[in-house]
Amino acid sequence: MVEDRRLAVLRAIVEDYVRTEEPVGSRALVERHRLGVSPATVRNDMAALEDEGLIAQPHTSAGRVPTDKGYRMFVDRLTTLKPMSAPERRAIANFLDGAVDLDDVVQRSVRLLSQLTRQVAVVQYPTLSSSTVRHVELVTLTPARLLVVLILSSGRVEQRVVELAEGSAGGPDVDDVEAGVADLRPRLLGAVVGKRIVEAAAALADLPGQVREEDRTLTTRVAEALGDAMSDHSAEGRIAVGGTANLARYGDSFDSAVRPLLEALEEHVVLLKLIGEATAGGAVTVRIGAEGPYHELSSTSVVATGYGPAEAPAALGIVGPTRMDYPGTMVAVRSVARYVSRILDDA
Amino acid sequence: MVEDRRLAVLRAIVEDYVRTEEPVGSRALVERHRLGVSPATVRNDMAALEDEGLIAQPHTSAGRVPTDKGYRMFVDRLTTLKPMSAPERRAIANFLDGAVDLDDVVQRSVRLLSQLTRQVAVVQYPTLSSSTVRHVELVTLTPARLLVVLILSSGRVEQRVVELAEGSAGGPDVDDVEAGVADLRPRLLGAVVGKRIVEAAAALADLPGQVREEDRTLTTRVAEALGDAMSDHSAEGRIAVGGTANLARYGDSFDSAVRPLLEALEEHVVLLKLIGEATAGGAVTVRIGAEGPYHELSSTSVVATGYGPAEAPAALGIVGPTRMDYPGTMVAVRSVARYVSRILDDA
DNA sequence: GATTGGCACTCGACGCGCGGGAGTGCCAGA
DNA sequence: TCTGGCACTCCCGCGCGTCGAGTGCCAATC
Numbered sequence A, B: 001m002v003e004d005r006r007l008a009v010l011r012a013i014v015e016d017y018v019r020t021e022e023p024v025g026s027r028a029l030v031e032r033h034r035l036g037v038s039p040a041t042v043r044n045d046m047a048a049l050e051d052e053g054l055i056a057q058p059h060t061s062a063g064r065v066p067t068d069k070g071y072r073m074f075v076d077r078l079t080t081l082k083p084m085s086a087p088e089r090r091a092i093a094n095f096l097d098g099a100v101d102l103d104d105v106v107q108r109s110v111r112l113l114s115q116l117t118r119q120v121a122v123v124q125y126p127t128l129s130s131s132t133v134r135h136v137e138l139v140t141l142t143p144a145r146l147l148v149v150l151i152l153s154s155g156r157v158e159q160r161v162v163e164l165a166e167g168s169a170g171g172p173d174v175d176d177v178e179a180g181v182a183d184l185r186p187r188l189l190g191a192v193v194g195k196r197i198v199e200a201a202a203a204l205a206d207l208p209g210q211v212r213e214e215d216r217t218l219t220t221r222v223a224e225a226l227g228d229a230m231s232d233h234s235a236e237g238r239i240a241v242g243g244t245a246n247l248a249r250y251g252d253s254f255d256s257a258v259r260p261l262l263e264a265l266e267e268h269v270v271l272l273k274l275i276g277e278a279t280a281g282g283a284v285t286v287r288i289g290a291e292g293p294y295h296e297l298s299s300t301s302v303v304a305t306g307y308g309p310a311e312a313p314a315a316l317g318i319v320g321p322t323r324m325d326y327p328g329t330m331v332a333v334r335s336v337a338r339y340v341s342r343i344l345d346d347a
Numbered sequence C: 001g002a003t004t005g006g007c008a009c010t011c012g013a014c015g016c017g018c019g020g021g022a023g024t025g026c027c028a029g030a
Numbered sequence D: 001t002c003t004g005g006c007a008c009t010c011c012c013g014c015g016c017g018t019c020g021a022g023t024g025c026c027a028a029t030c
Helices: A002-020 A026-033 A039-051 A068-077 A086-097 A102-117 A174-192 A197-210 A213-235 A244-249 A254-266 A268-279 A326-346 B002-020 B026-033 B039-051 B068-077 B086-097 B102-117 B174-192 B197-210 B213-235 B244-249 B254-266 B268-279 B326-346
Strands: A120-124 A133-142 A145-152 A157-163 A239-242 A285-287 A300-307 A314-321 B120-124 B133-142 B145-152 B157-163 B239-242 B285-287 B300-307 B314-321
Touching (some): A002 A026, A068 A326, A102 A120, A102 A314, A102 A326, A120 A254, A120 A268, A157 A213, A157 B157, A174 A197, A174 A213, A239 A268, A244 A254, A254 B244, A268 A300, A300 A326, B002 B026, B068 B326, B102 B120, B102 B314, B120 B244, B120 B254, B120 B268, B174 B197, B197 B213, B239 B268, B244 B254, B254 B314, B268 B285, B268 B314, B300 B326, B314 B326
Antiparallel strands (some): A120 A239, A120 A314, A133 A145, A145 A157, B120 B314, B133 B145, B145 B157
């Protein structure tokens, strides 16, 4: 009973503080939330909540502010995620359905997510480790230069340029190269098409032994380039960031909060780590304030989730101040992730 | 003589103000710049400069600050660009030489530029209107779905998925499609390979009439997709932005300066326009404060230049506060543009 | 035992007044 | 044309007093 009301008070404090950005006092609380008790009672509850470390006051005789622990409690115990309204869902679907290719899907997702949440959005490109090789194309640009194009089932295309000239003085003969390429092409396709990236990469190693002596250098170079392209983008996905303009809404605490965040946003590796923990399971993960390893980001929270195929999920989410609308943000993140997953399935 | 000294005073004011970020007074000026005259004389010069609108004082009895017009004069008449030192050049070369493909070149350029200038860097992807079609590849993903890959001489790769199923109830027959593709492939290559994008797009229009009746739908769809891919990225280049963290150094005037800038940075069209004026000629262009059409950006300057082939240059540059080190920034922009151009030539 | 009203207390926000000091403008003399 | 001197302006920082929101605690009440 009493315990219940205390949690209600906590919830009210979080909600008001998120809205007003100002410490909230006992009177304002009872006025806005019909708690059915007097300010004095709320004060007692507040004292108890403060003892538990869930709220704090910036200075004596100021209102209360939720601590990280308080937000955590709020998110874990006090949040019920309402599904989005039908019009909202339709808007999301419309926005994402216009995408023409994978790049576009990611770009649109970032944009959408940042607009929905009014925070900085981060979307990881789908990881490719589980995608398969759809096609490989060899194009001779010049006699001494070969373009290798790798097309994956995810729709992703990687390309590498292979130099053949170095070493031999005058560069190789045009016809030799063409002949070599013609010989190599079917073997290459046979070796890798349809396989998962890891397996395809392994199969590449055997290729040089299977071709004519004079094509060995060519084959080795091509295999290297392909292996490079495969490992490059299977290991860790690239990242798209959007909605940086929302940082301008960080009213106070600019230096302490925005500067390190701007730096983190450029360090894609850090970002990846931040949102990457969220890929497991279907749930939306929330990291609040200093809970993570980056103490510079102690006043920012991360709301993220995985999307895409269950066996190789990518991450997507937002980064914002600890003082944020968690329920709304979580719903938005979840919705976008679902729609993007669906689109990727269809593609 | 007198005129010369006045300009020297202006230069000194600009230099000091850029360094200290504070209005500069007559005494400090003579102390730091060995002008050979007394503060009183400098004061007279300052009054004259103020009459000409080149400097202003934030309030009575404060030091002077350059106006946009003052910066303009400084840039136009008082700036001699020193070439970068050998080690600096080598550092740039090293940094850019590691790039593996076009994307990487652009990414690295943005990064390099933002680090050199400590400003927000913007690099336009090379425009493709003048590049030629190197290769087109058709890959059947499923019987009802075809992947069209367009490879350009610039190293850029575009892809589109073509749906064949809609309309016909059960979807087309596998063999039919394969046959159609086999028939189409050589015609397609013959029609577009080696041509500039514009010409290739025109040639596409004639294709459907040249194939067998039963392949007409297929051909039309493919031609549409290719045309789409061509026009999409020939009209206006994409843009890469980096060094946003440098915005955190905007000491004062955060709301008035950083917010609109952050917004502009997300509007790539606006950015393109900002730096795009700079493509003509080899020179570095400087837009100072409100000289441009965007009055929200009245306290920011743009330093940009063209790079790449003379007949179809792309733009690259930085955006920063009007109070910036113009000579240093201009040299950095110029150097990076030159190196990138060279790399693109080689590739 | 929980709740409530009352009351003293704390402490930041705000407005005000007041030197100090940097910087200017102007003038007379060199 | 330059220079030293001098009066003037006005921002900045400081200290002070007031105000008010908010708390903590206690005794009374349900």
